[in-house]
Amino acid sequence: MAQRREDMIAETQAKLIKSARESFAQHGFAESCMDDLTAEAGLTRGALYHHFGGKKGLLKAVIQQIEEEMTTRLSAIKSQGPTTWDAFINGSIAYLNMACEPEIQRITLLDGPAVLGDPSQWPRKNCCIRNTQLSIEKLMEEGVLREVDSLAMARLINGALFGASLWIANAEDPHAASIKAVDAFLTLASGLLKSNTA
Amino acid sequence: MAQRREDMIAETQAKLIKSARESFAQHGFAESCMDDLTAEAGLTRGALYHHFGGKKGLLKAVIQQIEEEMTTRLSAIKSQGPTTWDAFINGSIAYLNMACEPEIQRITLLDGPAVLGDPSQWPRKNCCIRNTQLSIEKLMEEGVLREVDSLAMARLINGALFGASLWIANAEDPHAASIKAVDAFLTLASGLLKSNTA
């Protein structure tokens, strides 16, 4: 029964990823020890090297899992909203909130880029930025937005939300900061100049 | 002559920082070896620990030096421009270009936040974000901008430019990407909605 074998392998990988997520989130990538990591999962470094090729490979797998979860959560939110614009704004705010979660911020936003480089070169095509880009293109097709390069704009938007999330997460009063950030983002998205309408 | 002593110390620290900048920029913080680092400067790890307390302390010193240089360069650019708005835009574009420089991107934008945490908690108050914030406040006083929290907006702007710089630096055609990014930033800054004027 080849099925049983596959299941056990998948389970082993899942255990390693789960353990790594906790360790990376708590101590950061650099301070995470592979021996502790794997022991927590009831395994040794041998399993880690076999399945993921090394510490960086494990980080890639962890990030991929987290991004998939983020995409799922974002898709659910984006499908709501009366207009495409509302969906875009709600999705952006949801992304901002997720980026404030310690696990996501630490692993995918801080350690990820530092260890693996530019997110767009990661294992699978970057889900969150891709989603933002598609929203922008849809809005341009609807004639709601001015014409711009959708990828460049998606990068700007994602970066802005990341910058804000870093601020919120380290603010003395994160809740208040979050409210200010959302307000500022709405202003930025709808126009900075006073000559623009809200 | 106490002056001579101080000079030699300053020279030693400068040599270590210079060597560290090159190593961090070329190999990244994690892959930089302190023995190689210090040997390149004609010293040993003893000097490094004595003056900077360790690897992270050296990174802090390097980042501080880089940020001071960036602030100097930005100030020169921001003092130009017919209006405050122009100065703000020119400063933002200049920041975007600087963020694309490998040394700055690698050390202060990738490794810095990952190793030392949120930039606003760094040794001295963060210069670049602070500058952005002051520009925004000035623009609000002039009545050019809508009312928003200046710090939150500065974080969004800085984050956006960082996100774009990461994209540009890794693009197949960085020059073309840079043009698109600037164009998109101008659109973002002046208003995403079509109901807004350029």
Add this chain to the structure above:
DNA sequence: CCATCTGACATACGAATCGTATGTAAGTTG
């Protein structure tokens, strides 16, 4: 001018961690 002391920096050592090379046992296939 000299004795003492402080501080800048080097050397020595131990501990932790990584990557690889090898071993083993279980499962798979013909």
Add this chain to the structure above:
DNA sequence: CAACTTACATACGATTCGTATGTCAGATGG
């Protein structure tokens, strides 16, 4: 059932870090 593949553990060497200690030049006070 025999040969082979593979999932995973163990063993080993190489690096690198932090600290503890040593040393020598220069500052200081009499």
